[in-house]
Amino acid sequence: MTPEQKSFFRERGYILLKKTLTKNQVGPIKEHILDELKRLKLWSSGKAMSASIKKMPAFQQIAKLSGMIKQNEIHTKVITQAASSTIASLTESKVVQAQSQLLISLPNQGGWTLNGLNWHTDISSSSPDLVPGIQAFVLIDDVKPHGGATLAMAGSHLLKNHSELSRIREVLREKGDIEEELRSSDLSIVEMAGQAGDLYLMDMRVLHTPSINSTTSIRMMATVRYLLE
Template sequence: MDMPSRMTLTKDQIEQFGDRGVLRLDGLLDGGAVTAAQEFVRRGVERMGVLAENRWDFSQLDALPAYKANSRLAKTIGYSRSFAAVMADAQPLAEALAGAALVPMLDRPTFLASTPRPGPWALPHNVWHLDLPKAQDKHGVPGVQVFAMLESLGPGGGGTVVLAGSHP
């Protein structure tokens, strides 16, 4: 990608990504783009009654299996161009981490909605997967997946689980 990123990665960050396969970057996202995306998402969840007067209530989805609850949320909310604006700086950073040019798998970012689930959390045994095309160069980084959080996320809040160090 030719567009320069607003953020430059340090050597330590690139090393950490190499060691752990995962890297948290604070302050990467454009605030205006995030606000526009949040407003779009909030309008969608308000239509469902999941958000009202600034309070989130997912209970209407509790009876559904997690994958159905998540896809109902994502389908109702839909897609906004603001999602692509949120991810505008992702590709140059992913390429800096990979040390190579990367071809995006999709022509736009995918919106992932994850509902918090009632009850104790258990380590899932059947959903682990790699979202990667088959590596062309078996010795290089086969791909980089970038997640942008649109809302604050606490521990157990439904974020994607990554097993650090599992990539080699």
């Protein structure tokens, strides 16, 4: 972890570490997901097998699949020793591993949009200057732009007061040019797309949301949360 990477993380609230896992490390997890989708009669050979899952709204579908498809000890499979050290170095504190889950979206969920998403933070911070935890997002398979990757609002962890945050939430609800509005606030939307094995680390004060998978590939990611001890 270079000083530049550390200060980028402090300013933007996230960092991308390319290829932290090899294809051989992510391959078995991808196979497990495909096997489970087939065993549960949800998806096989490029087609949905369950009409009810296909009809579900995109975000309900993600929650349902995360509940149904589990991978034992996922954090030990997706977070390397080097990644753990990076997490400790970014928080400058001891962290404990909290919940982890697979994040799966079926293909062709509809047109990609920034409107109507589900922006949120998972924990609130006790102090504006303290990173309360880090959420790791690992790409189990390649994820193309508009392929359903998690979106993060870089810079939103530094919004200090309630009125700034309320204004941004309002912008996100409006149907205008969201990205243009954000530029004037030094905020930007990061789409966690990339290649299998890539790792995004996000300050847990950062606003983030699931997004629509408009591609023809299944979105396969895993997430692990680390909280200060």
